[in-house]
Amino acid sequence: MIVLGFLLGMRHATDADHVIAVSTIVSRQRSAWGAALIGSLWGIGHTVTIMVVGGVIILFDLVIPPRLGLAMEFSVAVMLILLGIASLFGFTTRVTTALTGSHHPDRGTHAHPHVHSDYVHTHPHGHQAGSHGHEEAETPLSRLDRALGGIGLYQAARPLVVGLVHGLAGSAAVALLVLATIRDPLWAVAYLFLFGLGTVVGMMLITAVIALPFAYSAGRFAIVNRYLGLAAGLLSLGVGLFLAYQIGLVDGLFTANPQWSPK
Numbered sequence: 001m002i003v004l005g006f007l008l009g010m011r012h013a014t015d016a017d018h019v020i021a022v023s024t025i026v027s028r029q030r031s032a033w034g035a036a037l038i039g040s041l042w043g044i045g046h047t048v049t050i051m052v053v054g055g056v057i058i059l060f061d062l063v064i065p066p067r068l069g070l071a072m073e074f075s076v077a078v079m080l081i082l083l084g085i086a087s088l089f090g091f092t093t094r095v096t097t098a099l100t101g102s103h104h105p106d107r108g109t110h111a112h113p114h115v116h117s118d119y120v121h122t123h124p125h126g127h128q129a130g131s132h133g134h135e136e137a138e139t140p141l142s143r144l145d146r147a148l149g150g151i152g153l154y155q156a157a158r159p160l161v162v163g164l165v166h167g168l169a170g171s172a173a174v175a176l177l178v179l180a181t182i183r184d185p186l187w188a189v190a191y192l193f194l195f196g197l198g199t200v201v202g203m204m205l206i207t208a209v210i211a212l213p214f215a216y217s218a219g220r221f222a223i224v225n226r227y228l229g230l231a232a233g234l235l236s237l238g239v240g241l242f243l244a245y246q247i248g249l250v251d252g253l254f255t256a257n258p259q260w261s262p263k
Contacts, residue, residue, distance in 0.1 A: 001181065001182060001191065002187070002190055002191055002194055003194070005191040005192075005194040005195040005198065006194040006195065006197060006198035006201075007198060008195060008198065009194065009195040009196060009197060009198025009199040009200075009201075009202060010198040010199065010201055010202030010205075011198075011202065012170070012195070012198070012199050012202070013043070013198075013199050013201075013202030013203040013205075013206055014202065014206065016239070017076055017080060017166070017239065017243070018042075018166055018203070018206075019206060019210070020080060020232075020235055020236050020239050021042075021079065021080060021083055021162050021166065021236065022038065022039060022042055022159065022162070022203065022206070022207050022210065023210055023232040023235070023236070024083040024084065024086070024087045024232045024233060024236045025038055025042075025083070025158055025159055025162065026038055026039075026207050026210055026211045026214065027087065027214050027228065027229040027232045027233075028214070028229070029211045029214060029215060030214075030215045031211070031215055032208040032209075032211050032212060032215065033208075034211070035207040035208050035210065035211030035215075036204040036205075036207055036208040036211075038159045038207055039159070039200075039203035039204040039205070039206060039207030039208065040200055040203070040204050041156050041159040041160045041163065042159040042160070042162055042163035042166075042203050042207070043163060043196070043199045043200030043201070043202075043203040043204065044160065044163060044200060045159070045160040045161065045162065045163025045164040045166075045167060046163040046164070046166050046167035046170075046196065046199050046200075046203075047163075047167065047193075047196025047197065047199060047200060048163075048164060048167065048196075049163075049164050049165075049166075049167025049168045049171055050167045050170065050171050050174060050192055050195065050196050050199075051189075051192055051193060051196060052171075053167070053168060053171035053172070053175070054171040054172075054174050054175035054178070054192050055175075055189050055192060057171070057172060057175040057176070057179075058175050058178060058179060058185055058188045058189060058192070059185050059189070061179075064172045064262075066258040066259065066260035067253065067258045067260075069172055069260040069262060070247055070251055070252070070253040070258050070260045071253060072168050072169050072171075072172065073169045073243075073247050073260075074243075074244065074247045074248060074253055075165050075168060075169060076165060076166060076169045076243065077240050077241075077243035077244040077247060077248075078240070078244070079162060079165045079166075079240070080236045080237070080239055080240030080243065081236075081237055081240035081241060081244065082240075083162070083233075083236045083240075084233045084234065084235070084236035084237025084238070084240055085233075085237060086233075087229060087230075087232055087233030087236065088230070088233040088234065088237065090229070090233075172262045173262035173263055174192065174195060175192070176262055178191050178192065213228060214228055214229070
């Protein structure tokens, strides 16, 4: 049963809302290794919440009220909406910049995606002196590196927070499943740990695979890469809005009679 927890954790990583959320995050990645690192951070955040919340439910035999359970699941809908908006905002900014640059052919400028360190973006620039548009040290990544001392913790924050939110939404269901199968609290907590470890491994594999088309198209098919990011953003926004409607109105989070069955 404990070994099964690891395998179920890997399968848990393939849930649709998990895959959609990380797709918006890895859409700017240019390597499978970087994407796998993002997946591991997501898995760590997910495991931390599963262990803390699920462990408390198991050890103290807590009962989660329906409204609280729905609120935890609703947080995933809000997060998907925010991720989708952020992804779409980045897309519209790149399109606006590209269109603006096309209105000045006499300046010898053009627009296409290019790289500064591990930051990929698009803006009008040229190859003559003074026509690039900004200095190397003036990219958003460089400014953040200077502001935060180059420690790069901000790069890990987004997948970690997303994983924490997903773990919060699923912790009650996992804990109740374990309680129904494993009555010994210590073995039940051990199951949660291996479940979380399996989720980390599963998400690392998934994010590496998801990043391949983004990484391949980034340097070869800029338009395809751009629209892959658009698709990820639209999917995240659409699923988030659907979940918000389902949880808020159909399941009754914002009504007088909430109906919640952990899943």
